[in-house]
C-alpha cells in the first residue's frame with residue numbers, strides 16, 4: 001500500500017471484531033514502532049502490550065467503557081519515561097560497551113547533559129510525552145500498512161491503568177492504541193482545508 005493510501009484508509013476504529021492479530025504481525029509493528037524518531041534519540045517510551053481478555057475487561061471502565069478496549073486483539077499502552085537522565089546514561093554506557101573511545105563520546109555526552117538539564121522534574125514527563133505521541137503515530141500507520149485497524153486514544157485514566165497493569169513509577173501511561181480488525185465503518189474524513197491549515 002502506498003503511504004498516501006494508508007493515510008486515507010486508516011481511521012479511528014470504534015469497534016473491533018475480536019479476531020486475534022497474528023503475533024508475527026505484532027512483532028512487525030513492534031519493529032516499526034522501534035524506528036520512531038525522538039529528541040536526541042532518547043526514546044523516552046515503554047509500551048505495555050495487553051492481549052489478555054480478563055485484563056482488557058478490568059481496563060475497560062478506566063477507559064470510559066469505550067468499546068475498543070474489550071473488542072480489540074491487542075492493546076498498546078504507550079508510557080512516557082519520567083527519568084530522561086536514565087535513558088541518557090543508558091545510551092552512553094551502550095556506546096562505551098561497544099568499544100567506542102571516550103573522546104568520541106564526549107560531545108554526545110555533553111549534548112545529552114545539556115538537553116536533560118532543560119527538563120527538570122515534571123517538565124521531563126511533558127517532554128517524554130511529546131515523543132510518545134510520535135511513537136503512537138508510527139504504531140497506527142505501521143498497523144494499517146499490515147492491514148490492521150487501530151485507534152489512537154487518550155480517553156482513559158492513567159492512574160487506574162498504572163494500578164491495574166502494575167506499571168512502574170518511572171512511567172506515565174500517555175496514549176493507548178487498540179489493534180485489531182474493524183467491525184465498524186469509517187466516517188467520511190473531515191479535515192480543515194489546506195488554505196485554513198497552511199499559511
Ligand SMILES: Cc1cc2nc3c(=O)[nH]c(=O)nc-3n(C[C@H](O)[C@H](O)[C@H](O)COP(=O)(O)O)c2cc1C
Pocket residue numbers: 010011012013014066151152153154155156189
Ligand atoms: C490525542 C488523541 C486522542 C484521541 N482519543 C480518542 C479516544 O479516547 N477515543 C476515540 O474513540 N478516539 C480517540 N481519538 C481519535 C480521534 O477522535 C480521531 O482520530 C479523529 O476524530 C479523526 O478521525 P480519523 O482518525 O478517523 O480520521 C483520539 C485521537 C487523538 C490524536
